[in-house]
Amino acid sequence: MVHYKRSSTALLAATFVLLACAAIIGLDIWRTWQAHQIDERDAGISVTNMARALAQHADDTLKEADTVLVGLLERLRIDGTGPAALERLHRLLAVQVKELPQLNGIFVYDSQGRWIVNSQPKLDNTQNNADREYFIYHRDHPGDGPHIGPPVRSRSTGKWIATVTRRVNNADGSFGGVVLATVDMAYFQRFYDSFNIGKSGAILLGLNSGTIVFRRPLREDSIGKSMADAAIFRDHASKNASGLAIIKSSQDGVVRINGYRHLETFPLFVSVALSHDEVFAEWRADAYMHMVGVLLLVTGFAVMGRRMVAQIDHRSIAENEANEARAQVEKLNQILERLALQDGLTRLANRRQFDVALAREMGRAVRSGRSLALIMIDVDRFKLYNDLYGHLAGDECLRKVGKSILSGERRADDLAARYGGEEFTIILPDCDAAGALAIAEQIRLAVRAQQIEHTANPDGIVTVSLGIGCLTKVKRETSVRDLISMADQALYRAKDEGRDRVGM
Numbered sequence: 001m002v003h004y005k006r007s008s009t010a011l012l013a014a015t016f017v018l019l020a021c022a023a024i025i026g027l028d029i030w031r032t033w034q035a036h037q038i039d040e041r042d043a044g045i046s047v048t049n050m051a052r053a054l055a056q057h058a059d060d061t062l063k064e065a066d067t068v069l070v071g072l073l074e075r076l077r078i079d080g081t082g083p084a085a086l087e088r089l090h091r092l093l094a095v096q097v098k099e100l101p102q103l104n105g106i107f108v109y110d111s112q113g114r115w116i117v118n119s120q121p122k123l124d125n126t127q128n129n130a131d132r133e134y135f136i137y138h139r140d141h142p143g144d145g146p147h148i149g150p151p152v153r154s155r156s157t158g159k160w161i162a163t164v165t166r167r168v169n170n171a172d173g174s175f176g177g178v179v180l181a182t183v184d185m186a187y188f189q190r191f192y193d194s195f196n197i198g199k200s201g202a203i204l205l206g207l208n209s210g211t212i213v214f215r216r217p218l219r220e221d222s223i224g225k226s227m228a229d230a231a232i233f234r235d236h237a238s239k240n241a242s243g244l245a246i247i248k249s250s251q252d253g254v255v256r257i258n259g260y261r262h263l264e265t266f267p268l269f270v271s272v273a274l275s276h277d278e279v280f281a282e283w284r285a286d287a288y289m290h291m292v293g294v295l296l297l298v299t300g301f302a303v304m305g306r307r308m309v310a311q312i313d314h315r316s317i318a319e320n321e322a323n324e325a326r327a328q329v330e331k332l333n334q335i336l337e338r339l340a341l342q343d344g345l346t347r348l349a350n351r352r353q354f355d356v357a358l359a360r361e362m363g364r365a366v367r368s369g370r371s372l373a374l375i376m377i378d379v380d381r382f383k384l385y386n387d388l389y390g391h392l393a394g395d396e397c398l399r400k401v402g403k404s405i406l407s408g409e410r411r412a413d414d415l416a417a418r419y420g421g422e423e424f425t426i427i428l429p430d431c432d433a434a435g436a437l438a439i440a441e442q443i444r445l446a447v448r449a450q451q452i453e454h455t456a457n458p459d460g461i462v463t464v465s466l467g468i469g470c471l472t473k474v475k476r477e478t479s480v481r482d483l484i485s486m487a488d489q490a491l492y493r494a495k496d497e498g499r500d501r502v503g504m
């Protein structure tokens with residue numbers, strides 16, 4: 001079976017198809033990666049913007065509550081806490097709570113924690129808030145700035161509330177009580193619910209101490225609890241004013257993109273988180289669709305490419321076969337040509353080739369005016385050789401003699417040929433009689449040098465006789481026969497004169 005190597009065109013086509021497939025896949029991977037980068041950047045911008053808006057909102061809300069407290073303190077300082085003043089104050093507080101939707105209530109406590117006046121329709125003066133964190137804080141801290149305490153459940157409404165408080169100082173600077181504005185968590189909840197953060201997103205409002213003030217989704221049991229161990233606080237919000245962080249939740253295992261920011265005025269921070277899975281859900285669906293599309297495209301391309309390569313292969317195999325057949329035919333032709341022009345026994349030129357060559361050289365000699373020599377060579381007493389050693393040995397002898405004659409071919413145009421039977425000839429173009437004589441003598445000696453036994457010959461070895469025909473200034477009317485007969489006659493003379501010699 002003949003194996004054909006894959007053609008370079010087929011290899012080129014296969015390489016092109018492979019490269020094209022790789023390029024399509026590579027481009028799609030690059031495009032998908034780019035889309036992922038863009039979505040990730042957009043999600044980061046989104047949570048950062050939301051965190052900024054929520055921080056501003058919380059700051060404004062608490063600032064409004066604190067502004068009310070500043071006014072209240074001023075009023076207490078000027079009007080005092082007499083019954084008439086408290087009555088006027090009560091009406092004012094009720095109006096203020098009505099006007100400011102974020103405010104749940106406004107309260108004034110004396111130095112023992114007793115309720116003096118508040119925004120509620122009816123004052124319950126049996127209550128005491130001396131145990132509240134903010135009360136203890138202001139009692140123990142003489143500073144007159146606002147204080148944001150941990151969220152508490154309102155004793156008046158039972159709701160979760162955020163507290164903004166300030167210390168009331170007596171005229172001598174001693175502790176005179178606390179003014180309190182409470183912010184309803186529902187106010188934060190309504191605002192936070194207006195943001196689209198997906199199903200697994202989260203919003204958190206916390207104190208800088210790590211206490212949770214409010215969170216969405218709302219889990220009441222977490223309000224007021226510490227989140228000091230949560231990564232968003234421990235590793236990020238407790239260290240930086242604002243930032244971005246991708247964190248896997250230790251509670252639900254969801255990976256979230258978190259944006260956080262501290263409030264400008266109050267010691268709180270907000271954090272907004274979007275679920276990584278939800279942010280990239282659209283990207284993922286798009287990537288899968290693209291992947292399927294690209295796989296179909298590449299498969300189609302590969303199948304078509306394979307067919308194309310196979311066709312190129314088939315064509316190239318057919319071409320190879322045709323080329324091989326042509327080469328074989330050419331080889332056969334050469335063999336036939338050689339056989340047609342060569343003598344089968346001695347491998348010298350045969351008579352046909354000799355006739356053609358001699359006619360050609362005669363023509364050339366006529367045209368060029370150069371001489372042309374021909375040597376006829378005949379094995380001496382060859383009939384006796386055959387009789388003595390047999391016909392097969394005779395053939396072998398002729399082969400050996402042929403080799404010696406071939407040594408007379410010195411130039412490209414010289415031609416040694418078997419003329420017929422045991423008779424040989426050599427054409428020597430552009431060779432004069434002296435040159436032909438030298439070559440003839442060399443052939444004669446070469447045959448002798450082979451020392452082929454021939455007991456019926458005088459010296460006991462095979463010898464040859466040679467006759468030279470030579471034409472100088474060949475005339476157009478001179479024929480090849482003239483030259484052959486000239487050489488033949490010289491050969492007869494050599495035979496007559498005793499053989500093993502050159503006749504002229």
Ligand SMILES: Nc1nc2c(ncn2[C@@H]2O[C@H](COP(=O)(O)OP(=O)(O)OP(=O)(O)O)[C@@H](O)[C@H]2O)c(=O)[nH]1
Nearest residue numbers: 378379380381382383384386391392394395421422
């Ligand atoms: N073995 C063999 N013998 C051949 C071949 N061609 C011719 N002969 C023989 O060569 C012999 C030629 O003999 P002759 O022409 O009588 O001449 P000769 O015996 O060589 O004697 P001279 O030429 O006078 O020396 C014949 O017996 C042919 O049969 C050949 O191809 N092979």
